Each structure stands twice: as C-alpha cells, then as structure tokens.
Amino acid sequence: ERNVLNKYPYQKPKFRLGRNLEVAIYIPILRKHFIKSHVVAFTVMQAGFAFLEAGSVRSKNTTNILIKNVLDVFMGAIGYWLFGYAFAFGEAGNAFIGYQYFALADLPVNKYSHWVFHFVFAATAATIVSGAMAERTEFRAYLAYSCFLSGFVYPIVTHWAWDANGWLLSGVNYSPEEAITYQDVAGSGVVHALGGTVALIGAYTVGPRLGKFGDDGKPRMLQGHTVPQAALGGFILFFGFLAFNGGSQAAIAGAGDADIVALSILNTVLGGAAGALTAMMIKRLGYAEKYWSLLFTINGGLTGMVALCAGCNTIHPYAAFIIGIIAGMTYVSWSNVVLFFKIDDPLDAVAVLSVPIFNKESGILYTGSLLAFRAFGWNILGVVVIMAWSASLASLLFGLDIPKHGEPAYPLDSYGDGWTLAQKRITAKGKVGSNQAIVVEEYADAVQDNTTTC
16 A cells, blocks of 8 residues: 555556555545645644734834744744754654654655644744744844744654653553543644743743833733734634644544544634633723723633644533633733733643543543543643743743843843944934934834934
C-alpha cells in the first residue's frame, strides 16, 4: 500500500486493485487534503489577530502592531523550519526533546503536511504575545522573541504533549487496562496557556503603556482607534477557531472521524457563545461601568473557544456550554487581577483542566473512578509544567534589568534606537525648536490629540 501511494500520490493507479486496497490507498490522500484545507482556513486566524490587535491600540501604533503579526508568521516559519520541528517531532530523541530533521533534512515527503499543520500552531502561540506587549516593545527585540518562541520554547512543549515519545503524552501505566495520559487535542495548554504565560511575563517586564495608570494608581481607559476593525478581527478568529479545533482531529476518512470533527466544531460554537454572553452580561450587570461592551463580548467569546481547544472532541455539548460560561467568568476575573497588579494586559489561558472532568467516556462526572481523578491530576501537572517552562524561558528572553533594578544594562538611547529624537526639528504646530528633544511617545500623543507638547 505504501509503495502504491508513493508512486501515485495524486492520481488513480493505472492497474486494477481490490476494493479494500483501493480504499486503503485513498484514505491517506484524503487525510492530507483535509489537513491542508484546514491549515489554509486557520492560517486566516493570523489576519484575525492582526485586525483585533490593530483595532485595540491607538492609531499611532497600528503599523507597528501589524508588522509584528506579519513577523510572527515569517520569523516563526524560519525558526520552526531550522530547529522547531526537529525539537518537537524528531524521531531520534528522548522524553524531553527530539533532535532529528533539522532544517527538514531527510524528512519524508509524506510528513510535509505534518510540518505545515504544526507550524500554524507555533505561529498562533507567538501571535498571542504581540497583543499583550502592544505599543511598547522594541522592534528588533521582538524579532528575536518571535524566532526563539517558535523555534525552541513552543516545540519543546509540543514534544512533551503531542509526540509519541513525550513524557506527558506517554503518561503513566498503572496496569495494562489502566493508563493516564495528557489530554489536549487542540492546544488549550500547549498553545494558549504557553502563549498566555509568555504574554503575562512580557507585559510585566515592559511595564504598562504611558498613561495607563494615573498618579493614584487607578487604571485609565486607553481606547483603541477603531472598534469596527477589532470586531472584524474577532469574527475572523471565530471562523478560524472552527477550523483550528475541528481540524485538530487531523483525519476525516476513518470510521467516526467526520462525526468527531462535527462534534468539535459544534462544541467550539457553543463554548464561544456561552463565553461571549457571560462576559457581556457580567459587564452589563456590575463590572466597572455598566454597558453593553462589544470588545468584552468578543474577548469572552474567544476565551470560550480557547477553553474548548483541550477537549472539544471528547465532551458532550452541554459540557461545552458549561465550560464556555466558566471561561467567560475567568476572562473577567483575570482582567481584574492583572489590572490590580498594574499589568497592562489580560491573561486568557487556563482551560486544559476541564477535559478530565467532562470527558464523556472517562471523565470524573461520568465514572467517578480513581483513574479519572488521576487523569485530572496528570492534566494539572501538565499545565503547571507548561506554564513554568514558558515563564522561565520568557524571563530569560525579556530580561528583568529595568523592572527589577531600575536601569537597563545597555540604554537604548546610547546607540540610537528611534525612541527619542534630538537635535532634529519636529514641527508640531511650530512649537518645537531645533535644539529641543522630544520623546516620540509624547509627540505622537500630541499629534493624535491635536495638542502641542514641548
């Protein structure tokens, strides 16, 4: 069967085959086309992230946030091609890391679709962080971050949780009939908890945007410059998540595959709906100013869909609705927590624990068995380790010189980074002289607000 498939990958063989053998040949072909079509669909998520983030920042930073989203894809592609896939799925390796197929050397042709499929997950993990650090991240540093996360931080976690040799996926065998393993089909932990943790560390390290907190420490609203653009990004992401979760089955022609894909999409829709409505109602009934918030509704819906990534293929629809409600409340809670600690971004990523509870075949609510509780504990361990790994590597990457010590080791203005302008005439209604220095951030605010800053 393999010989025939390799010889005739895209056309029907010219010789007669038995019916069963012919079906067996076309199943892998259908599987690859299914994967590729879904990869194209959830690559559109990158555009969704770009629109959502661009609409949520001030106009003076729009180009910067857009190019960072572009670089998450292209720099991530280079990093994942050179190192990432080898670390994640190299057949030579151990339970911690793989080390084969660097730069895809000697990778079998039939695994190219596998590389493309998992590269999109890596790009998504990297893109999560760009919004958290919007409007205050040095461009060249972001280039290094994007390649490092896609080429090393994320692939190691992928190896643990999704590779057959990984220690999380291997789990623990208590007996031939009783075994536990890490359950995260579409990346609630592997993609979103990792990206959310790195985003939290990054947002803490670079500090809040200028003007986000007043002298009294209370947060101020820094309104995004275009709500319709943010809404468009939200809708694109909703569409992308259907492919993201449904396509994670990575098969369509086997027995029951189509039903599992349909269940995954159904649960994703219900989880997103529940999360959106929950966040919207909390905002309307008692969170800060009481009004019907579009952005709160969008973020609540996205949080609900993220929550379903872990077990969208194994739970009943009612459980998806419950998880979505919990996710909506989690989003609102985290928004309060991070503002309390003066961190200028919410963390929307803890949902992987839901799978061992609601799994319709082996979950705690259905069996109440010791094995189900053990599986719950194993998923807790998995998400804790993923977040610890992400936080430690992010801290090393971003550095803590400024927030902890009050001074950078290499001041940016010592080698000219573009953040400050000196000895240059900047015309802001004719009020800035040629010998005056003006901070770009303040100047941009002045132009945007039609005011003058000297």
